[in-house]
Amino acid sequence: MRMIAALWAVVAGLAAFQPVVAAAGASAFPWTAPATTQVVTEDRRFMNGDTELSGTLILPRSARPVAAVVVTHSASSPLRDASLYDHLRTALPALGIAVFVYDRRGSGQSGTKTAGGDFALLADDAIAAAQSLKADPRIDPRRIGTWGLSQGGWISPLAASRSPDIAFVIAVSAPVVTADVQMLFSSTNHLRANGHSQAEIDQMAATRKAVDDYMRGTGSREAAQKMIDAAKTQPWFKYTYMGETIRDRAVSGWRREIENDPLKNLSAVTVPTLVLYGADDAVVPVAVSVERLKAVAAQMPKLTVRSIAGADHAMQMSADQKISLDPKHDGTERPDSSEYMAILASWLALNGFVTR
Numbered sequence: 001m002r003m004i005a006a007l008w009a010v011v012a013g014l015a016a017f018q019p020v021v022a023a024a025g026a027s028a029f030p031w032t033a034p035a036t037t038q039v040v041t042e043d044r045r046f047m048n049g050d051t052e053l054s055g056t057l058i059l060p061r062s063a064r065p066v067a068a069v070v071v072t073h074s075a076s077s078p079l080r081d082a083s084l085y086d087h088l089r090t091a092l093p094a095l096g097i098a099v100f101v102y103d104r105r106g107s108g109q110s111g112t113k114t115a116g117g118d119f120a121l122l123a124d125d126a127i128a129a130a131q132s133l134k135a136d137p138r139i140d141p142r143r144i145g146t147w148g149l150s151q152g153g154w155i156s157p158l159a160a161s162r163s164p165d166i167a168f169v170i171a172v173s174a175p176v177v178t179a180d181v182q183m184l185f186s187s188t189n190h191l192r193a194n195g196h197s198q199a200e201i202d203q204m205a206a207t208r209k210a211v212d213d214y215m216r217g218t219g220s221r222e223a224a225q226k227m228i229d230a231a232k233t234q235p236w237f238k239y240t241y242m243g244e245t246i247r248d249r250a251v252s253g254w255r256r257e258i259e260n261d262p263l264k265n266l267s268a269v270t271v272p273t274l275v276l277y278g279a280d281d282a283v284v285p286v287a288v289s290v291e292r293l294k295a296v297a298a299q300m301p302k303l304t305v306r307s308i309a310g311a312d313h314a315m316q317m318s319a320d321q322k323i324s325l326d327p328k329h330d331g332t333e334r335p336d337s338s339e340y341m342a343i344l345a346s347w348l349a350l351n352g353f354v355t356r
Helices: 004-014 085-093 119-134 153-162 179-193 198-214 222-232 251-258 261-267 286-299 338-350
Strands: 038-048 051-060 066-072 099-104 141-149 169-172 273-278 302-307
Touching: 038 099, 038 119, 038 302, 051 085, 051 119, 066 085, 066 119, 066 153, 085 099, 085 338, 099 119, 119 141, 119 153, 153 169, 153 261, 153 273, 169 338, 179 198, 179 251, 198 222, 198 251, 261 286, 273 286, 273 338, 286 302, 302 338
Parallel strands: 066 099, 066 141, 141 169, 169 273, 273 302
Antiparallel strands: 038 051, 051 099
16 A cells, blocks of 8 residues: 555656746657656766766756756666666656766766776765756755665765765665675576586686685685686686786775675665665575665664565566676666566655655
8 A cells, every 4th residue: 555655646746747848849740749848968077076077967847946866887887878777867857856877987978097996986976976966956955866776776875874965865786795795696696597517606606715815815816816717718707707817905996895895884874765676686685685684774764675576686577587697788788677667756756856
């Protein structure tokens, strides 16, 4: 019943949303009717320190300021025009919510220097994006939040824990385990889905452990490199997303990633937070993540956690698992779960972010 009520709230919000209708232009077809929601699309640049980042704002025309969502990136979708974000650009403006998607630093038009595994720096980029939107009179500065999937699901709550400018958090397919645990889970499922033997899975796990031990300071670089050299010629190595050369742990982005505990970041968030998982996610250990979230639920009264039946890591229902776990399809994901869309919209409405 609560879900039905929430969906009716979305419908009511859309019915009451009064856009400023743009003047009708020439139509490709004489029978085309004007859309209820008129959208403005603008390229914008903003600064974080001495770095300039570039993005696109998709803004519904409205008689009053609207809420906004800043998108934080999945590891494989760093560009603003990635298909992963298409559903946000389409659905959220219809709810009276602006969407700001920018090129991740080191990608597209956001310079050439990456964050190098520094999640705090990526979170600060999202904060800087939110701060740039606060100055826009068309956007309500009290209703700017973040949405992120996978690695972006780590970045979004981290941003909220570091800044009062983030009013809400939506974390999708966000592992509530450290990066090394998540990648072992993911690589194991990649190998299984592609028909590799248990012996090959064991070799992969041993290789990952040797690298992670070195990064933690409990193993040697030489031993880790020897394991990598033996693995890099194997057909399954591409499913590990590991480099062929071990970087010095003093400068390694991977060391910084595995030292980050996402549960600690989430526990520090005090604003409304929605965490969504695909029940069939083969990339993130959903069951473990949900259990860890239950452990902190009492101290996070504004936290909502939902698992979406039949959905995979990218909230897709239609993708074959073997295809979805093939690295050559990275960056082509397109969420299509109706349940995901419904829960996302209803949560935004119930928390007052839909413009009525």
